[in-house]
Amino acid sequence: MRRALGIELRRGVGIWTALPLTVALALTVLAHPREWAGDWYGWAYYLRTSLIAFGPLVVAAAAWQGGRESRRGLTELLSSASRPALSRAWVSFASPAAWALAALVTVASAMAAVTASHTSYGRPPVLLALSAAAAVLMLASVGFVVGRLAPWRATAPLLAVAVYVGMAVLTYAQSGRQYLSPGLDLFSGYVPAPWWAPLSAAMFLALGVAALLLLADGRRWWAAPALGLAILAAVPIASTGQDAFTADEAGEQLVCARGDPEVCLTRRHADQLPRVAAVVQAVLAGLDTPGPVVEQRVGPGLPDQTGTLNTLYLGADLSGSADLEVVRQDAAQRAVAWNCDGFPSPSDDSLSIATYELADWARERPRPPYGGALQGRTPQQALSLIKQFATAASHCDLAAARALLATPP
């Protein structure tokens, strides 16, 4: 058995797919480093997100392996062997499953090394990462069984498309059922209930075992208890949906940097505070903007979020830095922040245009001559105008704002 397993691992389809799978997964995660590189929950969640691309490839590789014996005309020969069908299937299944798992573990380890070097908060949620590994095993199992039962050449790619479509349908359905999908797009500001990740992993494993047991000659009913377990695990996940996720209270606590104005980020992005504070304070220098300038937060009972720093761009990229260009833009919008009954813009197009022009000036601080609302002004006069305009905007005083723009320098 061990010898057969070793041969299968070295000579099966799996070893040929290991490198392409690793490259595909690596390219996928390298395209969006800001979603995982600076945050442990981001790391674990992105392993699940990457299954949207990785999952169909695993299914295709396993289906190709599953159909191998039939394509090679070996079915009759192998059925005459003394070893039970399930045992033979298990050895054959091990090849694509083990190599797909190896690809996931390789990329996940590299991602973890990057995350560990950038993050300043929390620990790796290992159970969530294990749920991604369990999902890979389930996908390999389902692919293998379908490939064994329908050994046509087109089975592997069409099954991959079907899995991709199935995951898309679950996602776009926007109900609790989307959390049953192996490939999930989750936001790292929320954390799951303690039971969610183990139950998710158990559901995938039970489903994978149930699929493999369908190949047990004469004992296919063994699949029923495994399928029952998978359904039992799926029910709480689907019925609770997003309610199983709550704001990460510890991670959402603010850490602040003193200065003019004070800048506060959540603990999840505290490692970015020195460079983000420097950028924000440079944009708002001399404008007397009331502080603090805070990061957007999630969860109930939080105050109005206008004029905050966009949390999606505060995660580290591979070099360890937040997207400082977006931070600069957010800070510039904060320089002239309207507050009209909760709306962050005035009901007057000319004032909206002037607001953009003034915010652009605060962001870039260019040399004169200026156009538009700042025409004919010196940098000092521009600074003075923005301060007065921001005061009018904060009270939604449209008349005062218009008067300021009409006043010659």
Next chain:
Amino acid sequence: MRLRLLYARSRGTPRAGLALVGLCVAGAWAGRWLVARPALEPDTARLPVTVALALAVAVVVSGTLHSAADDLERTTPRNWAAWRAGHAAAAALVAVVAVLPVLPAAVHGQQALLRNTIGLLGLALLTAAALGPRLCWTVPLGYTATVYLAGSPDPGAGRPVWAFLLQPAPSALALLTALSLLVAGSAAWAAHARHRR
């Protein structure tokens, strides 16, 4: 004519034709279902269909490249390079005709689906020339799965070329990339026959 019919039947074209019809009906339904989702923008809602259906159609059509008696056919005194080039052209034509009525014109609609179908079919032909027709689906599948998450519909950083699948319909560079793949794939597939004879 009889020879052409036998050639087509030996490549499993009746089964591929049935599969194409089923896929296109499912694609049309999926397009309408996605547009009806309130959370999705009508212009971009059909993007998954323009990618997944194009991949499925390219896989099914390129599946006809495989022959059970390839070596036997090569012994016959025929210009197989011309036959293969004709096969590639016919496959492209059938794929285009099949997907034409599936989606309405939109930013990610009919034109994008046509472009993606011919681009992925070209990639499948290139793969068939390099790895053989049995594995012609591998590179299109790997490319599509990777680009779908790694790419973006926004132009820039060469995306109209390396992520042509996700580009909006008016992108001329993405269309040129797909056409280039089809031409290169057809040529490689035809040349493959000449090389092996």
